[in-house]
Amino acid sequence: xxxxxxxxxxxxxxxxxxxxxxxxxxxxxxxxxxxxxxxxxxxxxxxxxxxxxxxxxxxxxxxxxxxxxxxxxxxxxxxxxxxxxxxxxxxxxxxxxxxxxxxxxxxxxxxxxxxxxxxxxxxxxxxxxxxxxxxxxxxxxxxxxxxxxxxxxxxxxxxxxxxxxxxxxxxxxxxxxxxxxxxxxxxxxxxxxxxxxxxxxxxxxxxxxxxxxxxxxxxxxxxxxxxxxxxxxxxxxxxxxxxxxxxxxxxxxxxxxxxxxxxxxxxxxxxxxxxxxxxxxxxxxxxxxxxxxxxxxxxxxxxxxxxxxxxxxxxxxxxxxxxxxxxxxxxxxxxxxxxxxxxxxxxxxxxxxxxxxxxxxxxxxxxxxxxxxxxxxxxxxxxxxxxxxxxxxxxxxxxxxxxxxxxxxxxxxxxxxxxxxxxxxxxxxxxxxxxxxxxxxxxxxxxxxxxxxxxxxxxxxxxxxxxxxxxxxxxxxxxxxxxxxxxxxxxxxxxxxxxxxxxxxxxxxxxxxxxxxxxxxxxxxxxxxxxxxxxxxxxxxxxx
Numbered sequence: 404x405x406x407x408x409x410x411x412x413x414x415x416x417x418x419x420x421x422x423x424x425x426x427x428x429x430x431x432x433x434x435x436x437x438x439x440x441x442x443x444x445x446x447x448x449x450x451x452x453x454x455x456x457x458x459x460x461x462x463x464x465x466x467x468x469x470x471x472x473x474x475x476x477x478x479x480x481x482x483x484x485x486x487x488x489x490x491x492x493x494x495x496x497x498x499x500x501x502x503x504x505x506x507x508x509x510x511x512x513x514x515x516x517x518x519x520x521x522x523x524x525x526x527x528x529x530x531x532x533x534x535x536x537x538x539x540x541x542x543x544x545x546x547x548x549x550x551x552x553x554x555x556x557x558x559x560x561x562x563x564x565x566x567x568x569x570x571x572x573x574x575x576x577x578x579x580x581x582x583x584x585x586x587x588x589x590x591x592x593x594x595x596x597x598x599x600x601x602x603x604x605x606x607x608x609x610x611x612x613x614x615x616x617x618x619x620x621x622x623x624x625x626x627x628x629x630x631x632x633x634x635x636x637x638x639x640x641x642x643x644x645x646x647x648x649x650x651x652x653x654x655x656x657x658x659x660x661x662x663x664x665x666x667x668x669x670x671x672x673x674x675x676x677x678x679x680x681x682x683x684x685x686x687x688x689x690x691x692x693x694x695x696x697x698x699x700x701x702x703x704x705x706x707x708x709x710x711x712x713x714x715x716x717x718x719x720x721x722x723x724x725x726x727x728x729x730x731x732x733x734x735x736x737x738x739x740x741x742x743x744x745x746x747x748x749x750x751x752x753x754x755x756x757x758x759x760x761x762x763x764x765x766x767x768x769x770x771x772x773x774x775x776x777x778x779x780x781x782x783x784x785x786x787x788x789x790x791x792x793x794x795x796x797x798x799x800x801x802x803x804x805x806x807x808x809x810x811x812x813x814x815x816x817x818x819x820x821x822x823x824x825x826x827x828x829x830x831x832x833x834x835x836x837x838x839x840x841x842x843x844x845x846x847x848x849x850x851x852x853x854x855x856x857x858x859x860x861x862x863x864x865x866x867x868x869x870x871x872x873x874x875x876x877x878x879x880x881x882x883x884x885x886x887x888x889x890x891x892x893x894x895x896x897x898x899x900x901x902x903x904x905x906x907x908x909x910x911x912x913x914x915x916x917x918x919x920x921x922x923x924x925x926x927x928x929x930x931x932x933x934x935x936x937x938x939x940x941x942x943x944x945x946x947x
Contacts, residue, residue: 565733634676797830839922
C-alpha cells in the first residue's frame with residue numbers, strides 16, 4: 404500500500420522511559436480518528452544523536468522533526484501537520500534544520516562535525532522492518548562478499564585499517580585472518596554486545612537503530628573465517644535491543660540471508676542470541692566466552708587467544724557491535740573509501756556517548772581525530788549552567804583522565820596514549836568544576852569494587868582498601884600517609900592483577916592524584932572540601 408506520509412517515532416530504551424510508547428500509541432489512535440489511516444503510516448526508529456532531544460517524531464517526506472514531544476503534542480501534530488499540511492513550528496526543536504517541502508528519504512539532520520558510517524541508518528529506518536534496511540543497501544555487502552574469496556574479504560578489512568572499537572584498538576582484519584588460519588573442525592564468530600562501562604550505551608543504541616547491519620557483518624565475518632555458527636552476547640538489561648535483534652534474525656532467516664546456503668552460495672550460517680546477567684567482567688572477551696559456555700564469567704589466561712582457542716576451545720573471532728557495524732560499508736565501498744575518513748594512522752569514525760555536565764547529551768559519530776574541544780563545545784554545546792570544565796573521563800572510568808589543558812588533543816587510538824589517556828569504549832563523561840575530586844574518584848572505585856569478579860587478590864582486596872582510604876578522607880579522617888598508600892596500591896594493582904579490569908581499575912585514581920594532588924591534600928591535611936560536595940563543609944575542620 405502507498406502512503407503519502409511516514410511518521411517515525413523514536414523507540415529506544417531512553418525514549419521509552421520518557422513516554423515514547425504512549426506517544427506512538429496515541430499517534431496511531433489520532434491518525435485513525437482523523438480518517439488518515441490509509442494515508443499516513445506510523446513507524447519506529449532509532450536515535451538521531453546528541454542534538455535531538457528524546458523522544459522525537461519525524462514526518463516524511465517533509466523531514467520535519469518534532470523534539471522533544473509530549474503526549475499532549477500528538478493531537479496537535481496530527482490535526483495541524485498531517486491533516487491540514489501546516490507544520491507546528493512551536494514544536495520543532497530550534498537547533499534542528501528544517502527542510503520544507505518534499506525533502507525525501509535522506510539524513511534529515513547532521514551536525515557539522517558529524518560523519519555517519521556506523522549510524523548511517525539510525526533514525527532513518529524502522530529497525531524491525533528488513534525491507535527498510537534493504538532499501539538502504541542492507542545485505543548488499545553480504546551479497547558482494549559471497550562473490551569474493553574469504554581471503555579477499557580479509558584483505559579488504561586489513562587494508563581499510565579498521566581497528567577494534569571496543570577499546571584495545573586491535574586491527575580487525577588481523578583478528579579475522581588469525582581465526583581463518585587457525586586449525587579447527589568448527590569455528591565461531593561472536594558479537595560482544597555487553598556494555599558495562601558507566602556512561603557507555605552506544606552499542607545498545609546501534610542495535611536498537613539498525614540491528615540488520617550487525618547481522619550482515621557477522622555473516623560476512625563468518626564467511627571470511629569459515630564459521631558456520633555465531634552468537635550475539637548481550638546483557639539481559641537491554642530488552643529493547645534483544646527484541647530488535649530477535650525480530651531482525653527472524654526476518655533474515657525468512658529472506659534467506661541467514662541459514663542454509665545463503666543467497667544460493669552454498670555458505671550456511673546460523674546466528675543465535677545469548678543473554679548475559681549483567682556483569683562488567685563479561686565484557687572481557689574470555690569471560691564472555693566462559694559465560695556463553697554456561698560457566699561463571701571469569702577471565703582466562705592468555706595466550707592462547709580466542710582466534711586460536713575460543714568458544715568451546717574452537718577458533719573464534721570476537722568483535723564488538725561498533726566494529727562490526729563498520730564491516731558492511733567497507734566491503735561495499737572498498738578500503739580506500741574508509742581510509743579517507745579520520746586520520747591517516749587511525750581511519751574511520753568513532754561513536755561517542757556524551758554524558759555529564761554538557762548541554763547536549765547522547766550519541767554522536769565523528770571522524771577519528773576530532774578534538775576534545777570540538778566534541779564538548781561544538782557537539783555538546785558547552786558546559787551546562789556556564790560552569791568551568793574540571794575533568795573529562797574518556798572511555799569510562801577505566802579509560803583516561805583529561806584536563807582543560809588537553810582540549811585540543813585529537814581523539815584517536817594513537818594520539819591519546821601520548822597524554823596517558825585512552826579512547827576506550829567512547830564514553831565521554833564531562834565533569835564541571837563544582838565537583839569534588841575525592842568524591843568523584845571514590846565513586847569510580849566503588850564501581851570497580853562492586854564489579855570485581857574476585858578471581859585475583861590484587862583486584863579483590865586492592866579495590867576494597869582504596870575505597871576505605873578515600874572514604875576516610877571524605878569524612879575528614881584521612882591520615883598523613885594516605886596518598887602514599889593510595890599510589891602504592893594502585894601501581895601494584897596495575898602490575899599484578901589477573902585481567903584488564905584489575906589492571907585498569909586504578910587509572911582514575913592515579914591520574915587524579917597526578918592532576919589534583921592539592922585537592923586530595925586539602926581533604927587529608929586541612930579536612931575541608933572546597934567544592935561542598937563531601938560530607939565535610941568548607942572551613943569546618945573535623946577532629947580526627
